[in-house]
Amino acid sequence: MDTHIIEEGLVKIEVPDFEKVSAKAPVFYNPVMEMNRDISVAVINQYRKKVDHDISICDAFGGTGIRGARYSKEIHGVEKVVVGDVNPLAVEISKKNMQLNNISNVEVQKNDANILLQSNKGLFDVVDIDPFGTPAMFTQSTAANIRPGGLICISATDTSALCGTYHDPCLRKYGAKPLKTEYCHENGIRILIAFISRNLAVNQKYLHVLFSHSTEHYMRVYAIVKRGGKKTNKALDNIGFIAHCPNCLHRETTYGFAPKIPHTCPECGGEYDVAGPLWLGKIWDKEFIYNTMELVKNLNLNKKDDLMSLFEKCYMEADGPVTFYDIHKICKKLKISSPKINDVMDEIRNRGYFISRTHFKLTGMRTDMPLDELKQLILDIKEDKLGPEK
Numbered sequence: 588m589d590t591h592i593i594e595e596g597l598v599k600i601e602v603p604d605f606e607k608v609s610a611k612a613p614v615f616y617n618p619v620m621e622m623n624r625d626i627s628v629a630v631i632n633q634y635r636k637k638v639d640h641d642i643s644i645c646d647a648f649g650g651t652g653i654r655g656a657r658y659s660k661e662i663h664g665v666e667k668v669v670v671g672d673v674n675p676l677a678v679e680i681s682k683k684n685m686q687l688n689n690i691s692n693v694e695v696q697k698n699d700a701n702i703l704l705q706s707n708k709g710l711f712d713v714v715d716i717d718p719f720g721t722p723a724m725f726t727q728s729t730a731a732n733i734r735p736g737g738l739i740c741i742s743a744t745d746t747s748a749l750c751g752t753y754h755d756p757c758l759r760k761y762g763a764k765p766l767k768t769e770y771c772h773e774n775g776i777r778i779l780i781a782f783i784s785r786n787l788a789v790n791q792k793y794l795h796v797l798f799s800h801s802t803e804h805y806m807r808v809y810a811i812v813k814r815g816g817k818k819t820n821k822a823l824d825n826i827g828f829i830a831h832c833p834n835c836l837h838r839e840t841t842y843g844f845a846p847k848i849p850h851t852c853p854e855c856g857g858e859y860d861v862a863g864p865l866w867l868g869k870i871w872d873k874e875f876i877y878n879t880m881e882l883v884k885n886l887n888l889n890k891k892d893d894l895m896s897l898f899e900k901c902y903m904e905a906d907g908p909v910t911f912y913d914i915h916k917i918c919k920k921l922k923i924s925s926p927k928i929n930d931v932m933d934e935i936r937n938r939g940y941f942i943s944r945t946h947f948k949l950t951g952m953r954t955d956m957p958l959d960e961l962k963q964l965i966l967d968i969k970e971d972k973l974g975p976e977k
């Protein structure tokens with residue numbers, strides 16, 4: 588295997604030569620995921636600060652070992668990291684990479700992620716699940732074996748399933764119906780979180796989501812796992828369905844596992860499309876994001892600006908309602924060209940409603956203003972722009 592050395596964060600990593608990023612590479616390495624790794628370093632650092640004791644981390648899908656090495660070097664108070672991978676070449680290169688960086692607190696194992704987690708019950712404070720495609724078959728062992736109070740960091744790259752391009756894989760893997768809407772990435776994350784929550788619930792555990800995002804081709808969720816039967820029951824109250832009207836774009840949420848979901852849109856009489864079960868609770872913890880941003884200021888990360896921009900957007904939208912509107916989609920329905928989004932947002936703010944952008948979409952607006960009022964406001968702004976004589 589021909590290799591070369593790259594630098595990321597505070598480590599030097601030997602990676603296989605490649606022309607195109609591919610799961611078929613002898614050992615997988617994707618430079619585009621640097622931001623994902625930077626975010627993980629920031630979030631785990633903040634988690635470590637919050638729990639205020641040394642932590643042990645499991646990087647169950649190690650690849651080149653880049654995460655394990657970075658977690659060891661760049662996170663304060665890490666007692667031990669266990670890096671696992673089923674690919675013997677990945678294990679070999681990961682071991683070399685630990686030597687290359689003079690790291691002694693990382694153990695590299697050739698192991699299937701589920702077996703690794705099962706054989707280390709209660710050992711890990713942080714479990715990082717970064718597989719090819721879906722994490723679905725690894726969430727149960729994560730749920731069963733992570734320390735209560737531990738942090739899970741879970742990636743999913745099967746966004747075509749979670750976002751509804753393909754229905755059947757989403758039903759099969761997550762037991763949920765996706766929906767291809769303008770806010771399908773948000774739905775996807777909510778489906779993923781509901782799925783993880785249901786897996787945790789089997790072990791009387793539940794989630795407190797700290798941070799989640801959809802970037803490039805992947806989604807990522809960071810959440811604390813807590814324990815308790817009654818609290819788990821209560822947490823499951825956050826699961827429900829979204830009914831979406833493709834005709835007028837109205838949507839409504841219904842909580843529960845088998846609720847009476849309306850079939851018809853009350854606004855236009857159109858037929859609802861339904862997505863779920865999905866997580867209707869919080870997908871960001873505002874205080875945690877704020878503290879992480881403060882911490883990032885002092886970290887030496889290549890993607891710092893991108894991180895700050897993402898954290899800021901999520902911070903702003905954290906307390907908003909479930910789902911957002913796309914100004915272009917609304918204007919298409921109104922058969923007008925779009926006014927400036929900032930003009931619309933200013934007016935929504937003036938009227939006392941919640942309003943923010945969303946990191947999910949450049950043209951998205953998260954607001955609790957009723958859709959009818961929003962449409963009228965957009966029309967009014969448009970008319971003002973055209974001038975009173977027209």
Ligand SMILES: C[S@@+](CC[C@H](N)C(=O)[O-])C[C@H]1O[C@@H](n2cnc3c(N)ncnc32)[C@H](O)[C@@H]1O
Nearest residue numbers: 615648649650672673674698699700717718719
């Ligand atoms: C997306 S890559 C991980 C990339 C790495 N985390 C990084 O940031 O560069 C997925 C890795 O999981 C490994 N893998 C696939 N199935 C596995 C399993 N069941 N258990 C453990 N590792 C597995 C693959 O060999 C591959 O190295």
Ligand SMILES: [Zn+2]
Nearest residue numbers: 832835852855
């Ligand atoms: Zn409707």
